[in-house]
Amino acid sequence: MTTGRQDRLQPHVFVLFGATGDLAKRKLYPGLYHLAAAGRLPGDYAVIGSGRHSPGSDDEFRDQVRCPLEQFVDEPDGDVVRDLLGHMSFQTASADDGADLAAAVMAARDRLGGDARTLIYLSVPPTAMKSMVGMLGREQLTQGARVVIEKPFGTDLESSRELDAAIKEVLDEQQVYRIDHFLGKEAVQNILALRFANGLIEPAWHRGYLESVQIDVPETLTIEGRGGFYESTGCFRDMISTHLCQVLGFVAMEPPVHLDASSLRNEKAKVFAAMRPLDPQRVVFGQYDGYRDEDGVEQNSSVETFVALEAFVDTERWQGVPFYLRTGKALAATRRTVTLTFRAPPMGRFGENRYGPNQLALELSDSPEVEVSLNAKRPGPELALLPLRLRLDLADEDTDDTPLEAYERLLLDVMRGDQTLFTRADEVDRLWQVCQPVLDSPPEVVPYPQGSWGPDAALRLPDPHRWRLPDD
Numbered sequence: 251m252t253t254g255r256q257d258r259l260q261p262h263v264f265v266l267f268g269a270t271g272d273l274a275k276r277k278l279y280p281g282l283y284h285l286a287a288a289g290r291l292p293g294d295y296a297v298i299g300s301g302r303h304s305p306g307s308d309d310e311f312r313d314q315v316r317c318p319l320e321q322f323v324d325e326p327d328g329d330v331v332r333d334l335l336g337h338m339s340f341q342t343a344s345a346d347d348g349a350d351l352a353a354a355v356m357a358a359r360d361r362l363g364g365d366a367r368t369l370i371y372l373s374v375p376p377t378a379m380k381s382m383v384g385m386l387g388r389e390q391l392t393q394g395a396r397v398v399i400e401k402p403f404g405t406d407l408e409s410s411r412e413l414d415a416a417i418k419e420v421l422d423e424q425q426v427y428r429i430d431h432f433l434g435k436e437a438v439q440n441i442l443a444l445r446f447a448n449g450l451i452e453p454a455w456h457r458g459y460l461e462s463v464q465i466d467v468p469e470t471l472t473i474e475g476r477g478g479f480y481e482s483t484g485c486f487r488d489m490i491s492t493h494l495c496q497v498l499g500f501v502a503m504e505p506p507v508h509l510d511a512s513s514l515r516n517e518k519a520k521v522f523a524a525m526r527p528l529d530p531q532r533v534v535f536g537q538y539d540g541y542r543d544e545d546g547v548e549q550n551s552s553v554e555t556f557v558a559l560e561a562f563v564d565t566e567r568w569q570g571v572p573f574y575l576r577t578g579k580a581l582a583a584t585r586r587t588v589t590l591t592f593r594a595p596p597m598g599r600f601g602e603n604r605y606g607p608n609q610l611a612l613e614l615s616d617s618p619e620v621e622v623s624l625n626a627k628r629p630g631p632e633l634a635l636l637p638l639r640l641r642l643d644l645a646d647e648d649t650d651d652t653p654l655e656a657y658e659r660l661l662l663d664v665m666r667g668d669q670t671l672f673t674r675a676d677e678v679d680r681l682w683q684v685c686q687p688v689l690d691s692p693p694e695v696v697p698y699p700q701g702s703w704g705p706d707a708a709l710r711l712p713d714p715h716r717w718r719l720p721d722d
Contacts, residue, residue: 259291259293259666260292260367262366263298263369264282264295264296265300265368267300267370267371267373268374269300269311270301270314275315275317276318277431278371279318279319281658282661283323284658286330286334290662295337296338297337298338298339300340300341301342308340316335319334339354345381346385348388348389349389351389352390355391370392370395370396372398376404376409376413376482379399380413380416384419392425396667399417399428401428402483404682405483405487406686410678427663429672430492430493431656432492432656433500433673434655434658434660434663436659439671451610457567460571460591463588463591464574464717465573465587465588466574466587466588469578470582471584472544472580480547481553485553486689486692489557492673494575495522496673499518499522500518501588502521502565503518503520503521511669515677524565526561526563526684529560529687530688530690533688534708535556535693535694536695536696536698536704537555537698538578538698538699540700541553553695556578556579556581556705558576558577558578559688560573560711561573574715576717580701581701585613586615588612589610589611591609592607594608605635606623620642621642624637659671660672
C-alpha cells in the first residue's frame with residue numbers, strides 16, 4: 251500500500267462519464283479540487299466530461315462544475331478553482347457513438363505529450379455499463395488506459411459475469427479499477443494497522459475470544475431524490491454486496507505477507523471463498539414509511555431501504571462466529587461502526603448483577619475513533635464492577651496530517667497504478683455467489699418508521715446478542 255506524497259505523475263487525460271451527475275458533483279469534482287490544492291495532480295492534465303446530453307458550451311459546463319465546488323468544498327481557493335476549471339471541457343458520447351469523444355481524447359493526449367496517460371471514470375447505471383465498455387473498446391479508448399468502474403458491478407451473479415466478460419474483451423485486469431469508496435476511507439484502512447501492528451489485539455482477533463462481529467452502517471438520510479436509482483438497485487445490492495462485505499473482508503482476512511495489492515486482495519478473496527451463501531431466513535428487509543412518496547418511486551414499490559443479516563466465514567479463525575451486517579436509510583443515527591464483542595468470563599463471583607461484555611468498537615468516520623468497553627472495580631468498600639469506556643480519537647492524536655477523503659485517495663491511487671484498495675474480478679464473482687440466494691428468495695419487505703432502528707425482526711436478529719447502538 252503506497253504511503254506518503256506521490257512521485258511525479260505523468261500527464262493525464264481524465265475522461266469522466268456521468269459528468270453532470272450527482273456523484274461527479276458531490277465527490278469527483280471536490281476530489282479533483284482537493285488534489286489540485288494539495289499539489290497532487292499531474293503538472294499537465296486535461297479533464298473531459300462526457301455524457302449523452304451536452305450542458306452547452308465548455309464555459310457553460312465549467313459553470314456547472316463551479317457550483318458544486320462552491321457547495322461541497324469549504325472555502326475554496328479561487329485561484330485553484332479557476333485553474334482546475336481551465337483544464338475542463340465537455341464532449342457528448344453514448345454507447346452507440348463515441349467517435350467525437352475519441353477524437354477529443356486523442357487531441358488532448360497529443361497536446362500533453364507522448365507519455366500522457368488516459369484515466370476513464372465510468373459512473374453510469376448498471377444497465378448501461380456493459381454497452382459503454384463495448385464502445386470504449388470499439389473506439390480504442392481503452393488502449394493503455396486505466397478504467398474506473400463504479401458499483402454495483404452487475405445486479406446479480408448472471409449480469410455480473412456478463413459484465414466481466416465484456417470488460418475482459420477490451421481490458422486486462424491490470425487496467426480495471428472497480429471502485430468501492432468505503433475501502434478508500436482512512437478508518438477502514440486503519441483496521442489493518444490497528445490489528446496487525448498491535449500484539450495486544452491480533453491474538454484475540456479469533457473465535458476463541460470473540461463471540462460476534464457487527465458491521466453497522468445506518469444513515470439518517472432518506473434516498474434524497476435518488477428514487478430511480480433505488481428502484482433499480484435497492485439497499486441490498488447498493489450496500490451489502492459491495493461496501494459491507496468488503497469491510498467484512500478487511501476484518502476477517504488472515505495476516506497478509508505484505509501490504510501490497512496482490513497480498514491484500516488474495517487474503518480478502520480467501521475470506522469471501524470461505525463465506526457461506528447467505529440464508530434468506532436470516533435476512534431482514536425493511537422499507538421506511540414515506541419511501542413510496544419519494545420522486546421516482548413506484549406507488550406499490552417493494553424495494554428495500556434497510557437490510558440486516560447474519561453471515562458466517564468458515565475458516566479456522568472464524569468458524570461459528572456470527573457476523574451481523576446492518577444498513578439502511580432514514581434510521582435513528584448515522585454511523586459506520588465495526589464492533590467486536592468478546593466472550594464474557596463467568597461473572598458470578600462479582601454478584602448477580604449483569605454487566606455487558608468487553609467490546610472493541612471502530613468508528614469508520616472521517617475522524618476515526620477506537621473505543622474499548624471494559625469492566626473495573628467500582629470505588630467503595632464492595633468488590634463490585636463498574637463498566638468503563640476508553641476512547642481514542644485518532645484525529646486528535648496527529649493534528650499535523652490531514653486524511654484524504656475516500657475519492658481523493660482512490661483517484662490518486664489510480665493515477666499511481668495502485669490497485670490495493672480496488673476490488674478484483676474474482677472477489678466480485680464470489681460475493682454475488684454468496685448473495686444470490688437472497689436475490690432468488692428475498693424476504694418480505696417490512697415497513698419501519700423514519701428515525702427508528704428498522705423492523706423489530708432486525709433488532710431481534712442477533713439474539714442472544716444485541717446490536718451495539720450509538721451512545722448505549
